[in-house]
Amino acid sequence: MGHKHIKNKKSRPGQEATKVLSLSGIIDIARSGMGFVAVEGLERDIVIYPENLNTALKGDKVKVDVMVRKTRDNKRVEGVVKEVLVRKQSEFLGRLDVKPTFAFLVPDNEKVPVDIFIPIDKLNGAKDGDKAMVRVTEWRRSKNPVGEVLRVLTQEDANEIAMQEILSENGFPLDFPDDVLEEAARIPDVLDKKEIARREDFRDVLTMTIDPIDAKDFDDAISLRTLKGGYYEVGVHIADVSHYLQPGGPLDEEALNRATSVYLPDRVLPMLPEHLSNMLCSLRPDEDKFTFSAIFTINKKGKVKDYRIAKTVIRSDRRFTYEEAQEIIETGEGDYAKEVLTLDAIAKALRAERFEHGAINFSSSEVRFRLDEQGKPIGIVVKESKDAHKLIEELMLLANRYVAGYAQEFTYKGKPLPFPYRIHDQPIEEKLSAFASFASKFGYRLNLQSPELIARSFNEMLKEVNGKPEQHMLESLGIRTMSKAIYTTENIGHYGLGFEHYCHFTSPIRRYPDVLVHRIVHDLLRGKVEPVKGLEEMCRHCSDQERNAMEAERTATKYKQVEYMQQFVGDVFEGVISGVTSFGVFVETIEHKCEGMLSVNDLSAIDRFDFSESEYALVGRYTGIRFTIGQHLMIRVVRTDLDKRQIDFELAEMPAQKVARRIAKGKDRQQEQKKKRKK
Incomplete structure (x- = not known):
């Protein structure tokens, strides 16, 4: 078997190049091998020829020396x-090719342009032809990277492999x-009595979880406890993960590197080891x-008379599932x-107030699979x-908003104290105009x-469209x-939620920005007002990891x-078009x-x-048929490809042009509204 090797050629001949400066950014690599x-701040991406990649792979953060080449047009x-400043990926899946004195892993991912060299003593029992997971231990510029086998996967592990x-x-x-x-195992399971004494004690207050x-x-x-004058004390209590994570330690560095837990249909890849996420920090009952x-x-x-932020100790009295809480509400x-x-x-009062003040009310539903013991969807x-979901959502939003509001009051040397806000910018004008123009064809007008x-008219449209074919x-x-x-x-606020100040405070077990927020707020409560070094870079990393x-x-x-x-290849189903491309x-x-996918080739x-x-x-050139x-549509399942993660459909019936009729009705409606305005 021939192997892909790293090539390290000189600059391209016949071209003058002038070095300008060094910059850093994230690299993407096309199928052609071009990087x-x-x-940030550059209008155009920097082009990297394959011979100048120097082991960089798709998604890596890299430092580049930049040159400007004159071309005819620009x-x-x-x-x-x-x-390579930060590797996006260091573990690779592939097939082993084992020789008498060395081995290679041929990666399954075609976008990895090089095979990984495996010393014989790093095979860890793996054999020729095995499917294996390999971790790269050494990146070499002019040679293949070196790795070691972490585990061998059998054909029965198809889901695990995927x-x-x-x-x-x-x-x-x-x-x-x-x-x-x-480090996680060394953390004591028993709470320190001196630390308990330093905290506000809520163990005698009725406390519950809903998950x-x-x-x-x-x-x-x-x-929850009842106060005088029609008021209640509502405590939003969040696992104090930052109490256990020592800044700069191995546990903290790994949490920052991951930055988030990942939720797949059959598993959770946690940000923190199980001893912390499911045991020490988990707010389990009793x-x-x-x-x-x-x-x-x-x-x-929903009127907040007063609030405070405090380190506390709690004891949950009851663990509710969402279904149990919903039954009580109903x-x-x-x-x-x-x-x-x-x-x-x-x-409900908080939610109504939020929409009154500009939050956008997008409805949401979540699709989940029922799986058998092997992880196969049934x-x-x-x-x-x-x-019940909205109850928890609103109280979490309340806590996040007030914590961010507390932090934004602090300054350092005359400037706002840097803080990890969660921001959401206003819609891009061009996108919004295009959408407004399209919505108007159905008779909906966005201001x-x-x-x-914009937010108010968006909500009016969402309410009006409910139950309609175009919803x-x-x-x-x-x-x-x-x-x-x-x-x-x-901080520019959160447009979608309608908040001037917003952060993530409520999920530090699964989000690292929440840990950063906890640390800074803890310092502020103690009177320590100091910027955290590299905070913006950490924010950017957390945003990248979230994506x-x-x-x-x-x-x-x-x-x-x-x-x-x-299981449904050959069967016919009703479907709804969710996206359109060329x-x-x-x-x-x-x-x-x-x-x-219903391919345009199959519609020819x-x-x-x-x-x-x-x-x-x-739009059909001759028939005027529109998709x-x-x-x-009525479609037939014709192919499924697990390797490409692709389902192919074909048209089972000619489409009814309901959408075209809705557009016509929308235009009629617009004409009627214009006539009324003239009168």
């Missing part, structure tokens, strides 16, 4: 990778290093736990029914957000004159017009969809919520189709 480095920025590959591709290590596990039925880490609890709390004096109308009966109903009333469940009016389409497109939320020290986790979750969900739909349309089956027997970006549609987001 492109995105650097200047192209080219560079040479001088150093899930581990997805995690590795997105840069998440599968195991905790020994020094991290050792998914399969949750193992409970990082938030709610306490156990004393250290917490960091936001405590509110609030009435049933029937008014069950354990602590009076308290649950009071919290529900407060949450069913699909759609979980909707009900009152784009100010951020407040799914306009909701999906509306979400896509929104900016992405990120972590940063530059990587979301990509891993999407890919794993897609894999499970393909695996589930294998090469075809994505269709989601209504029954299973599984997405596949009907007509030649052109892609209309402004209308999110494929657009939200449209219902």
Whole structure:
């Protein structure tokens, strides 16, 4: 077998190059082998030829020496990778090729352009042809990287192989290093009595957790006690992870590196070792736990009279599942029914106030798989957000908002104290205008004159569209017009939630930014007002890791969809178009919520189709037949490909043009409104 080796050639002949400066950014590598480095502040990506990659792989953070080359039309920025600053991926899955004195791992991922050299003494019992997971231990510029076998995977482990590959591709290590596990194991299980004495004691106050039925880490609890004058004391108690993580230690460094837990259909890859996430920090019932709390004096109308932030100790009285809490809300009966109903009333008042002040009310439902013991999907469940979910959501939002508001009051040397805010920018004007133009074809008018009016008219549209054929389409497109939320020290507020100040305080077991927030707030409470070194860089890293986790979750969900739909090849289902591209349309089956592709090539027997970006549609040149987001189709499952994570559909019936009729009705409605305004 021939092997892919690293080539380290000189600069391209016949071209003058002038070194300008050194920059750093994230590298993407195309199928051609060309690299492109995105650097903040630069309009164009820096081009890296394959011979100048110097072992960099897709997703790595790299330092590049930049040159400018003159071309006929413009200047192209080219560079040479001088150093890989942060590796996105260090573990690779592939097939072993073992020779008498050495071995190679041939990676499954085609985007990894080089094989990994394995010394014979690092095979750890693996044999020729084995499927193995390998960790790179040494990166060499002019030679192949060197690695060691972590584990061998058998064919029975097909699901295990797929899930581990997805995690590795997105840069998440599968195991905790020994020094991290050792530090976690050394933490005492018994709470220190002196530390308890320093904290506000809530162990005698009614406290409960409400979580998914399969949750193992409970990082938030709610306490309630009745005060005078129609007010209540509501405590939002969060696992005090920062009490156990020593800054700069192996445990803390590993948590920062991961930055987030990753939730796949059949597993959780935790940010923290199990001893911490499921034991020490988890707010399990009938156990004393250290917490960091936001405590509110609030009435049933959601009016906050006062609040405080404090280090506390709690003891949860009852662990509710969402289903149990929902039944109490619906029937008014069950354990602590009076308290649950009071919290529900407060949450509903907070929610109403939020929307009144500009939050956008996108509905959400979550698709989950029912799995057998081998992790194979045997069913699909759609979980909707009900009152019990919203109860917890609103109280967490309240805590996050007030903690961020507390932090923004502090300054350092005349400037706002750097703090890891969770921000959400206003929609990009061009995207919003395009969406508003499309929505107007259905008779919905968005007011784009100010951020407040945008939010209000968005909510009016979402309310009006409820139950209509175009609901799914306009909701999906509306979400896509929104900016992405990120972590940063530059506070511009959270547009989608309608908050001026917002941070993540409530999930430190699974999000590292929450740990940073806890540490800074703890210092502020003690009177220590000092910037954290490298905070913005940590925020950026956490945002990147969040995107990587979301990509891993999407890919794993897609894999499970393909695996589930294998049994339905040849069957016909009703679907709804969820996306439109120049090469075809994505269709989601209504029954299973599984997405596949209806290729434009397979539609060529009907007509030649052109892609209309402004209308999110494929339009037939001769027949006028349209395929657009939200449209219902009858499709047949023709192929499933687990390796490519792809489902292929074909059209089972000619489409009914309901969407076209809705557009016509929308235009009629607009004309009527214009006539009324003239009168």
